[in-house]
Amino acid sequence: MTADPTHVSLLDRIIEQSLEPEYRDAARRRTTEVRERGERSGSGRVPVMLGWAAIGALFIVAAQQSQADQPAELATRQVLVERLDAERAELDAVSQALAEARTESSRLSSRLTTQTRQLQKAADRADTLGAVSGFAPVSGPGVVYTVDSAAQSDPAHRVQDRDLQLLVNGLAVAGAEGIAINDQRLSSFSAIRNSGAGIRINRVTVNPPYTVAAIGDVRRLAADFVDTESGAKWQTLVDALGFTVSQSNRSSLDLPAAPDFLLAQCVQCGRAEKPSADGP
């Protein structure tokens, strides 16, 4: 390469001029001095070399130690990072499971609301059908008639099934919505029949005095009953046979349900068993 200054590149110039001329001169001077001094005392070189060796050894030891420490620290760090990764993955999994559980919860809650409404509807329907058919308890205002045969009456003058049937039919025509005789509720499967000295209803024999409880509009029921064909016949019968009859309006009557076994013998009714009184 030619040292033509006009063609020297920037890089070359930087390299060329990196050392100031003064430094160059000083360096040259020192080299000459050392050379001169070394020629003067050749034995003084040994301690210098030992010093250099010690420094070298120190560096080697330090480097080795640094080399030995580094893997240990790296390994610990690696374990920690792996642990953190695992923890984060687990956190994500739990978080996702929780989100799913919350979704499931709102789904279940809405299904429960729907189901509760359906249960309500089904139960209301069953209760109403039970009330009209006589297979569920009902309550309401009404009239209670207490009927007994005349004292010391002969068997022919006793209160019989047909007599009570007359009373019941008259009350039905007058608008009664539920009737029970001595707590035996009259249902679609019930009959009123003589049984010895008593009367048999729902396979149970009831004895006088007969308490006929009818739910209906108290303002009209008793009065309307008197006006019915059966009511008139009943009054004639009461007068002729000397029955003792007392009648009272009640603001609230509770009629029981007819026994469920009457339903059970109805094959067309399917499995209409009474639900257990469970739940809130």
Place this chain on the structure above:
Amino acid sequence: MLLRRALIFLILGVVGFAAVAQIRALEGERAYTTLRQQDLIALILGTEAGRERLASDLARATEENAELSRELEEREHRTVVRLRRAEGLGVPAGTREVRGPGLRVQISIESTPTPEVVHDIFNELRVAGAASLEVNDSVRVGALPAVETRDGVLFVDGERLAAPYVIEAVGDPASLRGALTFPGGPADALEETGGELALREDQVVITSTLDPRLSVATPERSGR
């Protein structure tokens, strides 16, 4: 001069490569490289605590869901029971059609049958296990049939009826027949007054229904 320049280029190349390699290595170590060990440990503990909190929330939510499921299942079961009950009660309540073997009872009489005669027949058919009764193919007989005669006309539940008066009953035909024909029973009683009960065992179809409506009576609410 040429040699020195080549050497410098080589050194620069090596330094560049080293820098790139270092950056690559740093990228491989992800975001944690800026953290010290203590920071990493703190982060692990924090994550662990957060996870434990969420896990206990999850356990509670899972338990609540199980409770909801149980409740839902129980309510579904109760709904089925109530629906079945309502379905079954449709027969005595008179809201459902009923068909099956049974007995057709025709009351042949000069005048109009009295409410007593009609009730007598209802009673005996019920004792014999009639599942459902119907008069003149038009009036379903419920728990409290209202029977009356007005001006020689028979009314059942306010419905005007004309001859021939026919009561149909679904049930065991032989039992139903026996309930009417026993000595001193409804058939005999009617014959004494010059009338007659014509009985025919048959397939009976009862299609008339009752409106299950109450105005003053309140059904007791069964468990929901």
